[in-house]
Amino acid sequence: MIPRHVAIIMDGNGRWAKRRLLPRVAGHRAGVEAVRKVTRAAREQGVEALTLYAFSSENWRRPEEEIGDLMGLLKHFIGEHLDELAADGIRLSIIGDLSAFSPDIRALVEGAIARCAVNTGPQLAIALNYGSHDEILRAANRLAEEGGPIDKVRFEAALYTADLPPLDLVIRTSGEQRLSNFLLWQAAYAELIFVDTLWPDFDGGALADALAEFARRERRFGGR
Template sequence: MSPGSASPAAIPGGGVACVRHVAIIMDGNGRWAKRRHLPRVAGHRQGMEAVRRTIRAAGEIGLEALTLYAFSSENWRRPVDEINDLMGLLRLYLKREIDELDRNGVRLRLIGDYHKFAPDLVEQLEAAVARTANNQGLTAVLALNYGGQDEIVRVARRMAEAAKAGTLDPAAIDIDLIDDHLDTAGLPPLDLMIRTSGEVRLSNFLLWQAAYAELLFTDTLWPDFDRAALEDALAAFGARERRFGGR
């Protein structure tokens, strides 16, 4: 279940929105590079800088959690060279940014089946999580080898095994119990999902968690995303009326 309530994030212009958890589908690295006649890896490098900017901005604004779709379970279909570039950039990000993340009180968390990555990268990821585990600021969640359908399947399989073993009464399964078994257990409910680059789909990201999240699609390519873009998204969120199916 989600932790206790936190101060709502401030909205540009002096308003306030009750937003605690934002997720971003970081899309558009390849198109950013193509428009500049650069290799795709150049777009991914600039995308890494956007991650750095956005995590810093989210912490300063006062968000409680920021979840970034860093590598999907479908990304394995990309060319091997591109996958290797992405893994190399992830290693570089952890090496370069862990000191700043720790200094700024950011707590790093992972979701998805990241154990499929190379052993040295798994070790580096888990070391970063352990180092920041006691920080009290923003929780920055990296979704790595993550797919929303796969997450739900994994939860269903664990519950089926528990029911078969007699340790779970199927009648006890409800929304809260499923929430507690998701990769995101313990995080605040998802308030806002942003997708960059103009694409208008969820791409298998946080399917359960997004049930009542507000969705925002922007034409901004991920490498160009910055604090101003995040503030614009939060301002748009603050102008919406959330009904949760009540009327």
């Protein structure tokens, strides 16, 4: 059984670089390459939707230089890999609040989304300036302003992930075992897999191992 929707908390770039006596930005660069490999592997292995936690709303607390490096890498990823995503039929979307980014970043991201909008293949959602608490509060406030009764279906339609399949599997790399404010509502009945592999070393084989572990699990959704 292949999960329809897989989300990954991409953790360990800094430790990967530190172990090699490299600057942190080297780890982030290697992490970008891992994104490319895993996105392609997910498509080849039959995953319908892949959500990647790229930049959290808490990441703004990092040093200004590191944030600048991350923004540069985002530009690099779109510039270097957009043609590949489009050619592979990937539908690209963003979950999170883009308003905090500079106009050039927003324009680049929105252009990439528009470029992939006509595609009919797997979905790739990138979480940028995303925090699950903020997402839930945003949805609640929006529905309160609209008025009327609120049920599960209506609430989920107000979340960033409304156009994605239900979340089946969350993978976190680097050995940490927490969700870090990521897809808290969506992960209510998702399977969780924590691996020791640092994100830059996570590849198609590691993804296949996680999918095999998912297939071995019995999902009961609280029914028994």
